[in-house]
Amino acid sequence: MELIQAKGDTWYLAAAELIPLYRLEGGRCILLDSGLESEREALSAALDRAGLTPVGVFGSHTHRDHSVNNGWLRERYGTRICLPEGEAVIASTPLMCKQVYASLSLEGLMEDCGGMVCRADETVGPEDGTAEFLGVPFRVLHAPGHTPDHICTITPDGVCYTADLMLAGPALESARLPYHYVHAVARASMEKLRDAAGGCACCIAAHRAVFRDPTPVVADNLALLDRMGGEMLELLRTPLTLGELVAAVVERKKLLTRSELKAARYARSVQCFVEYLRDTGRLDVVVDRGMRRFVRR
Structure with a gap:
């Protein structure tokens, strides 16, 4: 994993996905999501090389490629976990998790995605605005649709992490069956983000894209969904x-x-x-x- 600076104290780890992080004093950092289970050792090694200890995860949503390492990070580093209220409920127990993953049996879900079950230490409320976590004022944009309570996060450097709300770059070009829990709500969230993140220094999409202007990306995503x-x-x-x-x-x-x-x-x-x-x-x-x-x- 390569550690790349986005702006100021906002960086991201380039792996199978992009994992943004916000650097704090004293070699500490806050991750915005925790990546894939298959890359947890690579994540730990990359942080060690950079001299960083993940003291917090400010998560965007509860999916196996974004939150499955939360519990592991807590056990290894004592990392505190903060999730949007709705996503924290999903992650709280296997049965709540199955509410979203209804197509899998309970045992099958736990076998494939059990790491997602991890109670949050803190939660983000339902309103847009500033949410302080470990002393850092993150700006939160509620952007449900991909999941029930998905959020986008703007760091103090003006970098917007769009998480899984949209695809961009090669991921958009190669998409064959994009997923949203409720399409109409996701589309409205994309339009909301387009208006709210236009002045950001840059946007980071989880599926390996960094872009400056969200307007054409939103248009491309809506066109993709229409075509599908x-x-x-x-x-x-x-x-x-x-x-x-x-x-x-x-x-x-x-x-x-x-x-x-x-x-x-x-x-x-x-x-x-x-x-x-x-x-x-x-x-x-x-x-x-x-x-x-x-x-x-």
């Missing part, structure tokens, strides 16, 4: 069950896998698209012999 929704409507010229639609999407996108976790993620992503298309009046639901079938209008 249109592709699903093309597959719904005849009524399909959700399972049939998932199979058609997976085949079309070449997302064939033997991983139960990936298959569950794909099914969840398709379901969230279907819910958005239904709520925006672009498909109908036909119930036949106890089965829901979806068809474009």
Whole structure:
């Protein structure tokens, strides 16, 4: 992992994802998310090389590629964990976590993502504004949609961590099935961020992109979601069950896998698209012999 300066005391670790951090006096730092379980040793080694001790994690949301190392960091360094209130509830117990990951069995969830279960020491309230954590005044923009209580964070240096709200750069170009828990809410959050982060020094997206102006990135993300929704409507010229639609999407996108976790993620992503298309009046639901079938209008 390479440690790169964004501006002032705001840096980021370049790994499979970008993990921003804010440097404090005395060789301490606050991480904005904690990365992948497979990279926890690399994360620790990179911090050690830089002479940094992670005294806090100011997390954006509870997902396996953002929060799975929180408990491990607490055990290893005594790191304090701060999460948005809604995300802290999700991370509080296995059963609460399963509320969001309903497509996995409880045992399967704990096997693949159990590290996400970690009670927060502090929480971020529901209002936008300044949230002080370990003496640092972070500016919080609530940006739900990707998850129920996802946030974007602006450091005192004016660097905005957009986390998973948007894709940018190569990740946007290669995206085949982007995920948002509730698409309409995520889209509104993107537009909100576009207006709120325009004056920031730069924006850091978790999936390996740093950019200055959020306006074209928001436009590109909205266009991507529109295009993906249109592709699903093309597959719904005849009524399909959700399972049939998932199979058609997976085949079309070449997302064939033997991983139960990936298959569950794909099914969840398709379901969230279907819910958005239904709520925006672009498909109908036909119930036949106890089965829901979806068809474009």
